[in-house]
Amino acid sequence: MSPIKEISWQGIWKNNPALVQMLGLCPLLAVTNTLINGLGLGLATLFVLLGSNISVSIVRNWIPNEIRIPVFVMIIASLVTCVQLIMNAYTYQLYQTLGIFIPLIVTNCAIIGRAEAFASKNNPLLSAWDALMMGTGFLMVLAVLGAIREILGNGTLFSGADLLFGEGATHLTMNLFNVEESFLVAILPPGAFIVMGLLIALKNHYDKRIENLVVGQQKSQKIERARVTLESQS
């Protein structure tokens, strides 16, 4: 596989930051009570990841090994603050909804993880692509989780679309069904854990099926485990 394809496959599916590496779970579980909240945080994270991977990759040859982590942290913290300010300026209400979880992107291990594991060893172009794919993988999980919880809990989809896309997007909001008493647990934090668990199970199930298709009759007994590229986890 070419490196570009390999990176995409790793980021979106095989080594998905949320489903496989289990990184950044705190914001992931906390904000995904609607699709729009999920998309908002996902986009913010994607943007930070892109910026940090590119900058780390550009400066990788000039940073002595001993001080690389403080440098990464400075780059990431500064980017997150910028994203925070920009969101505060241009998506004020969404920023109010996501609140503390925007500054908390700093602590998302997926970002420093990619800086350390990929960007510090590869050229800016590949690093940018890696950030895009990892970020998209994370964004997709946030969006799917948000969508499922919103449908189950509120019976709506895209509620609050105007917070992210401006006034014109209000009509995007879909009322799928009306619930007198909503399915509370989906909106509450336990719902996030349950749906997340189901998503991981579903992914593993499909992985197994794909593996069986590829391997065909040759039944491999070998159990492959996904590995995290860093020892540290959030």
Next chain:
Amino acid sequence: MPIKNITRSSIILTLFALVTTGLTAWTFILTKDRIAAEKENAIVRNINQIIAANLYDNDVANDCIVRQNHLQKKTRIFRARQAQTNVALAIETFAPDGYSGRIDLLVAVDSQFKILGVRTTAHNETPGLGDKIEVKKSNWIKSFNGLSIEPDNLQKWAVRKDGGMFDAFTGATITPRAVVNAVKDTLLWAQQQPDLFSQAANCGVEQ
């Protein structure tokens, strides 16, 4: 040469600190005005939900005073005026005793301290139960509209469970009780403040 290495590392770290701080500062300067404008818009948007925009013509977000309220906390009070006539006050207040902590409220009263409307601006109440205090979820918060506090109806300012006139939600009494009490206390406090309209503005986005 460890000394040389340390010096080099320190210089590089300093450079990075300068560049990243610079980037942050630059973004801050670029977004500062926009953020201030958005904050002002948000205040006006909240106020316009409860004081009809055609009732006043002043710059309500900046005609604002800071006062220590009945809970000894500093809160903002916005004054709406039409051609120098006092129209209404929008008082920021909060219920300290919600089911999940503090519930931020905005209470609008006319010059006779009759309630024009109440809105929840921030809260952490349970979704599906306590969050019916949001106007998006239920009309409950509108049951304050048009009410005022008189000596003879003070007893009625409570949820029905406590012998008052306000409905509580099924499975959530603490939330509406906290909101009713907060609105009542705010009103009683405001009635004791004679100069809410006349004091010179000392807050708002511009200051």
